[in-house]
Amino acid sequence: MKTAREIIETYDGPHVRIMEVCGTHTHEIFRLGIRKLLPEQVELISGPGCPVCVTPVSFIDEAIYLALEKGVTVCTFGDLVRVPGTKMSLAGAREQGAKIRIVYSPADAEKYAREHPEEQVTFLSVGFETTTPAGCLSVKSAKEDGLSNYSILTANKTMPQAYEALKGSADVFLYPGHVNAITGTHLCEALAEEGVSGVVAGFTAKELMTALAVALVKFQEGKPFFVNCYPRVVTQEGSREAQVLVDEMMEACDSEWRGLGMIPASGMKLRQEWQEFDARIKYQVPIIEGKPNPACRCGDVLQGKCKPSDCKVFGKVCTPQHPVGACMVSGEGACSAYYQYS
Template identity: 75%
Template sequence: MVENKRKTAKEIIEAYNGPKLRIMEVCGTHTHEIFKLGIRNIIPEDIELISGPGCPVCVTPVGFIDEATMLALDHNVTICTFGDLVRVPGSEMSLAGARSKGAKVQIVYSPIDAYEYASEHLDEQVVFLSVGFETTTPASCLSVKKAKAVGLKNFSLLTANKTMPSAYKALKGSADAFLYPGHVYAIVGTKLCESLACEGVSGVITGFTAKEIMTALAVVITKLQEGGSFFKNCYPRVVTPEGSKVAKAIVAEIMEDCDSEWRGLGVIENSGLKLKEEYKEFDARIKFHLPEVKGKSNPACRCGDVLQGKCKPSDCKVFGKGCTPLHPVGACMVSNEGACSAYYQYGGNING
């Protein structure tokens, strides 16, 4: 008796010969790993990998940068931020530009670093630029909780925290299926993905190794051929149905849902997080009476189209010319997780 040989993920992917499939890797880390691992070189032409709005720096709107520079220059605030945000262009200048005009911009590696900086510099008003998805939000909440507990008065957040489920709904139809980022769902659990599948949004949670990504792509291809909406957790060693109860609890304690602007996607209802009323003294917009800011992006930049999967970075007329990592026109070229950065680093003409 001859046993049927079980196909490997690579064999399933390479054997695909069907209608055009569009698979969106939402996470910027997935985008870079797929390039770095050479996965785009082995997929058939009928499978297109497109990058989505999974880079927190990339989806942060221009107006947020304008608010940060306003705080730094007009209110003499010390800005604490992750390094990628420093060079993201605002309407008129980046934080790097504000720093050249005398603004104080401090690079930190976590919200707790910003909290500690504020604790050690009580003569400075310190604002942490709180951007990111479900993975990084708990740390921002923890920093606020610690500040309230000790009565720290010179610390606050400028928030642009976002949640992914509403973005998937806004992108419905942009791709046949999504590769969901494993680290996000390690926090929130799988129930949200299961509910998205019931609403016609298909996707697979995956990790970041070659084996994990290839397995996820093979599952997506197989499921799409079977028809119907689906969800599969291909990262069970890290992601559980419940997620991190501790992380979710601190976010629920400190923050609440709000409408939020996404670069390229506009304002998405209940896709952001803001500090609750009882923590409003740590909200920089309230504390410094910031006016509503409408940012204006460079019209030559197509970051918004890239984030929606409407074009590849290499389709942008300034890609690799007027826009490079040293002289970025848009956020997607600045961030280490940005799609434009990945295309520039690994080759803009690579398949997909």
């Protein structure tokens, strides 16, 4: 019986495009040297699974508006600080006197608000199904603690609608294991019935190699398929507790994705009974239309239309030290992976 590595290295089937939906998969596959094992007819392309990368320019502009115009202390994950907005990044706003604090979780932001009642505090809530429950818990804690100085600015997104928007962009999806740990596998199974193939993958060398080998074997059979290659973490039903929490506190809304545009019902916002913690409502944030740098091809990279190295500014004008787009900033971004490893 062949090992996963032997299956990959000896693959002699038709050309196949496998989309690494998750940015962490992109980085790990590079870091572990797995790309060097692939035959030329196996093409890996990046997808929209980096939460910082798909967050639109307008969201950064909204955060800067809160910090500079409303005097709000903005708490955020570190990756967002250097993502370019229309005129500046959050780092640029900080140079102009804005209070920008890096936190490691929404709970840290809620704690800061509790310990600094004289400041208005907003947490930048970005991410997919994996991180949304934590944002909800921070709001729940703020209500229990009686805080009136805490809110969240939401850019939370859900993957199902993105998969629908990406139909036809790849032959096989490498589904993000951490998202499926929350959502379960029902959606992936339904997509297979619609003709969309994919495998759920973990993050170790063995798990990634296994997922890729299974994808290649199944692809040669010529039928749409779905296989859960991360069963130690991912179940069919997912995390019911997380699903119930998010459903209780949030509802679907239309959301803009960098590169993919506005996707109906692909975002999450606080329900009406929790709107006192919604920063857009609390501070009456105006509608802001962000303008990305026209030289940046992050949007095309996120759709699998091009590789980072195809972008004219990649590695020249755009570097991790001086990023032009979000895909070079984020630790999960495809451009940062190509720059670091390729």
